[in-house]
Amino acid sequence: MTERLCREQRRLERKLAETIGFPSATILSNGESVTLHSLKEIRELLGVDPIDSAVRAKAEADFAAHQAHWDAADREIGYSAAMRAEHEAANRAEALLEELSETAATTLAGVAAKLDAILKEGQSSEDDAEFPWPQIRSAIEDIAGISRQREPG
Structure with missing residues (x-):
């Protein structure tokens, strides 16, 4: 938004x-x-x-x-x-990110969601190669791989 x-x-x-x-x-x-x-x-x-x-x-x-x-x-x-609406949405997103960081994840999907939120909010582009963005993308991929291995069948 x-x-x-x-x-x-x-x-x-x-x-x-x-x-x-x-x-x-x-x-x-x-x-x-x-x-x-x-x-x-x-x-x-x-x-x-x-x-x-x-x-x-x-x-x-x-x-x-x-x-x-x-x-x-x-x-x-x-x-x-439009500028006021943008500022209000940015403030709401910031509050949600703060709430997310204060909420404990109880699953690998929850950890991946937290990392994904950090990635979406912080990186300048999807292929940003500066630290820590590649490392966060790698961690999300690792979590997805572990989750797939843990699923039955």
Whole structure:
């Protein structure tokens, strides 16, 4: 669920970025066009110098207008809602993993399930060759082999 919601959130963010652009303001600084992506960046670059106050005020207003445009489009397509849903799913998955780690396995299948959860949550890809992922995959295969040997017939 978390992965599906993450993909959806990224799709919506990409759509916003392509249609609206990330909130920003562009100013001329030392003869060069500079794009700033936050009020903090604007204030850090332009400081409190009275000479720059008109430029700063215009940049802040431009940024606020762009942010408002982004926010309106966000509400229309549901980007922030998708991001909240993704965070909630990630928090729920984390809580379930914590609960899983606190629950004793009583069968080989239970141990394999715990290892599989670790593998799915932790490895960057199914063929990740960095420690400990190959070792965990090997342990899961060993458990499956032992389980098959223990089954009657």
